[in-house]
Amino acid sequence: MISSRASELPTEVRLEYPFSGHTIDLPAAQPGAEPVKMHFIDEGSGPVVLLLHGNPTWSFYYRNLVHRLVDAGFRCIVPDHVGCGLSDKPGDYPYTLERRIEDVTQLVDHLGIQTFSLVVHDWGGAIGMGLAGRRPQAVHKIVALNTAAFRSRRIPMRIALLKLPLLGQLMIRGLNAFAGPAALMAVNHPMSRRIRAGYLCPYRSWRERVAVWNFVRDIPLRRGHPSYASLKAVEDGLAQLADKPVCLLWGARDFCFNLHFYRQWQRFFPQAKGQVFEDCGHYLLEDGGETVEHSIVDFLAEKV
Numbered sequence: 001m002i003s004s005r006a007s008e009l010p011t012e013v014r015l016e017y018p019f020s021g022h023t024i025d026l027p028a029a030q031p032g033a034e035p036v037k038m039h040f041i042d043e044g045s046g047p048v049v050l051l052l053h054g055n056p057t058w059s060f061y062y063r064n065l066v067h068r069l070v071d072a073g074f075r076c077i078v079p080d081h082v083g084c085g086l087s088d089k090p091g092d093y094p095y096t097l098e099r100r101i102e103d104v105t106q107l108v109d110h111l112g113i114q115t116f117s118l119v120v121h122d123w124g125g126a127i128g129m130g131l132a133g134r135r136p137q138a139v140h141k142i143v144a145l146n147t148a149a150f151r152s153r154r155i156p157m158r159i160a161l162l163k164l165p166l167l168g169q170l171m172i173r174g175l176n177a178f179a180g181p182a183a184l185m186a187v188n189h190p191m192s193r194r195i196r197a198g199y200l201c202p203y204r205s206w207r208e209r210v211a212v213w214n215f216v217r218d219i220p221l222r223r224g225h226p227s228y229a230s231l232k233a234v235e236d237g238l239a240q241l242a243d244k245p246v247c248l249l250w251g252a253r254d255f256c257f258n259l260h261f262y263r264q265w266q267r268f269f270p271q272a273k274g275q276v277f278e279d280c281g282h283y284l285l286e287d288g289g290e291t292v293e294h295s296i297v298d299f300l301a302e303k304v
Contacts, residue, residue: 003039005086013198017063019043024110026103029092038103039086040079044070048113051078054122055215056179058085060198065285068293072301079107083211085202095214097227101130117141117300123215125149126234133237141245143296144265145284146257150235153221156256162216172213179203179212186282188253238268246272247299249292251280
């Protein structure tokens with residue numbers, strides 16, 4: 001279904017994000033409730049590239065890369081995870097890693113996609129590699145950008161504090177203490193006011209920040225966490241992808257997914273191509289711009 005939601009964005013954001021967009025109905029959390037609409041971009045034609053964002057971003061993160069990939073002859077599928085971007089933001093949705101993987105799986109099946117390459121960032125790594133590990137035969141290539149898809153107890157103290165149930169929800173949903181600071185802290189080179197507005201416009205109220213909070217709450221650091229088993233299954237599934245071409249592109253100034261995570265990826269995929277960008281932060285595509293975009297396009301276009 002063609003979506004009109006993008007047309008409702010502020011004019012300054014539409015200048016950066018000129019896509020029409022589509023939606024797919026996903027099952028509601030409660031029987032009998034209205035389906036939940038997931039918004040996604042579907043641009044271009046050719047080999048499919050599935051691009052998955054993290055928290056607290058949305059498909060806006062990939063806007064420039066989409067143009068470059070389409071020009072290079074690829075078809076780009078870029079969903080907004082439920083609760084993010086232009087997707088529905090229900091209060092009673094099961095915002096868990098397992099449900100995220102299921103949502104993306106349903107999108108791929110809905111579009112009849114048989115093979116695809118992945119570009120993943122932040123939480124998109126665990127979600128995308130969860131899908132890939134379950135369908136390794138469908139995966140062509142993988143590009144990982146400052147992300148993880150394996151267990152780790154490493155977490156910045158400022159994020160650990162925001163996981164506390166009452167304090168975290170008040171800070172993230174009430175005071176915008178995650179998406180707001182990220183627009184400043186996730187880059188090494190300050191973004192323009194218009195680009196910051198693009199990142200923040202879907203997250204302007206308590207209700208709209210429901211997934212931002214739930215992504216933080218869903219970080220599984222220990223065995224007792226509800227998503228720990230799901231993340232372990234994602235990690236175990238990486239072995240199914242050992243023969244895939246992998247490219248690791250990393251912003252060295254990321255305070256969260258730092259170079260420790262880059263080295264962990266190299267242990268899982270010792271054959272991976274890798275490049276570290278010393279002056280870039282967590283939002284690598286913002287700091288690295290055309291240089292990083294060209295690296296991704298070249299890797300995906302390279303004959304195997």
